[in-house]
Amino acid sequence: MQWKRAREIRPNFSIFGPTIVPTDIKQGGIGDCYVLAALASLAERPLRVHEMFYNAKNASGCYLIKFYVNGIPTGVMVDDLFLCNGSDLFFARCKGDEFWVALIEKAYAKLLGSYSRVPAGSAFKVMHTLTGAPSTNFDHHRFSNDENLKDAHWERLKSCDKKHMMMCLSSN
Helix, strand or coil: CEEEEHHHHCCCCECCCCCCCHHHEECCCCCCHHHHHHHHHHCCCHHHHHHCECCCCCCCCEEEEEEEECCEEEEEEEECEEEEECCEECCCEECCCECHHHHHHHHHHHHHCCHHHCCCCCHHHHHHHHHCCCCCCCCHHHHCCCHHHHHHHHHHHHHHHHCCCCCCCCCC
């Protein structure tokens, strides 16, 4: 394991590829699937992902990434130095030569205090931090034993989908 700059890992790296899609995202060596689920939901709206970056690829390898802390836009500066296992990133990454996932994950870890504080969390809280938009959590288990509640829950999910709301699913 060693720390490498993005250009050492992928000489032709870019922040974004020609497309941003949820299936770009690969989980790495920490338990942050809830963060990646929220990012995958956000990737359904590529412009929202682009808007998180205050700057594009640059020679200094420093990136200012926008989050929302208590609803207030907050920039988090990170560099493009990543922990690698051989030639592959240890933490989250994209399937290609893009680094938007790794940079956002690194900035989120910095926002929390370190990578060690990232494992285990709630996707709906991450959605709020990524977008600044109100976010809520629906506990499916609460609705699963009551037919009336189950139907109402399903109708609410369908209504949210029709309104093109961002949604993600997580389990524990």
